[in-house]
Amino acid sequence: MPASVTSASRRRFLALLGGSAAAVTLAGCGAAAAAGSGGGGQTKKLRYQGWAGQVLLPELAQDLGYFGDVTLDWVGDTISGPQDIQSAATGQVDFGGAFNGAVVKLAAQHAPVKAVISYYGVDRYSYNGFYVRQDSPIRSGRDLIGAKVGVNTLGAHDEAMLDIYLKRQGLSPAEIAQVEPVVLPPVSTEQALRQKQIEVAVLGGVLRDKALATGGIRPLFTDYQLLGAFSAGTYVMTERFLRQNPDTARTFVTGTAMAIEWARTTPREQVVARMTDIVHKRGRNENATPLKYFQSFGVAETGGRITDAEFQLWLDWLAGRGTVPKGSVTAASLYTNQYNAYRSGS
Structure with a gap:
């Protein structure tokens, strides 16, 4: 591996997110407003980016019928979690997901986003x-x-x-x-x-x-041996979108929570078969073979509800690296569970 590549790239991720605040400013509020359906009504269509060969929890939720009249509008595939949440922050999509440390970094750059539900994590x-x-x-x-x-x-x-x-x-x-x-x-x-x-x-x-x-x-070592089971990434939406579309946000978050619990309690073979069928039906010229190895989404909390601890881990880590000034962001300010109406047995 060339030394020039490895030394130059060590902080590439943080440099990318370092430009997020500028990107949000340049995009302004106009792109975010495009998410609205016009006429003062709440949008019923959520633009998003997918991952080739994978089925996202919202895609599973829609296929299971948990979104009612809210639909997903795939605009293409993302290249990374940081890129996905930056696209959400600038209003190019209506939700995006990333590792919680990336969400901390983006929020520290004053991007007006809130994490609304956990979607992946670590378990056995x-x-x-x-x-x-x-x-x-x-x-x-x-x-x-x-x-x-x-x-x-x-x-x-x-x-x-x-x-x-x-x-x-x-x-x-x-x-x-x-x-x-x-x-x-x-x-x-x-x-x-x-x-x-x-x-x-x-x-x-x-x-x-x-x-x-x-x-x-x-x-x-493994991350599970290191920290045990924990949720590691969340979906974010802009504060503006949440204000303008609270019912749609609640449908999205609660439906995704239901999909988390469906996947947790349904035999693995049935989950794999359902996701494989989703990939085949959407016609994106993908290889569904890796889905047969699916084991778990790894979400720790019931229905993907978010806790302070899931962000505090990364706040401490980023502060220790000098990336985010200590005390500049609090865990509680990064997320909300108010749109998650899922309860055990519901």
Whole structure:
């Protein structure tokens, strides 16, 4: 891996979000107003970005009939969570989802957004592992000094987990700085590990299962081992959209919450079959094969309700890095559960 690429890219994610406030200002309120249906009525159509080959919880909710007369309007696929929530903040779409640390960063740049429901997380089925080769001498955090760690995005979930792990292993800030996260496409990370271009590969989902089935690698740690079960990402909407469309927002959030619980309580084979059918029906020329490895969305709280703790973790991490000034943003100001009418058994 060229040194120029790895050194230059370390903070690319935070630089991207650093421009979010300017993007919101340039977009103004006009784009957000486009979400309205005109005539003072609430919009019944929600523009959004998808992920190729995946079924989002709102897509599942719509297919299950949980949105009533509210419909989804797919405008294309996103390239990342940070890009998705920036598009929501500028009014290009009506909701977007990302890792909670990205939501903190965007809010700290004064983007007028609120997290409204958790949509993915970590549990014993859905997790990322930090893997080394079977013959690797790396056995502890201290062994990572000078090592390259393949991650999918800088400044996001994987780098946060790595930092937390290294701190718990007793490394100093100077020592942690010598561990180098390297951005790699997820589909290439396993190969880079096996070819010894990196010392550690972060793998999750089908890519993790495939690599483990091939053999020759072992886990150093996983985010589930590190922190247990927790919700890691949320969908956001602009405050303006929520003010103008409260009933639509409530339908969206509550329907998504119902889909979370449907997926949690329905046999996995039925969930996989339903999502595979959704991919086939929408006709986007996608490969639905990876869906057969689906295990869980990993959302911790019932119905995706959000708690302070899910944001405080990232507030502390970003403040420790000097990315977000300590005390400039509070966990409670980042989210609302008022549009989530789901209750157990409802």
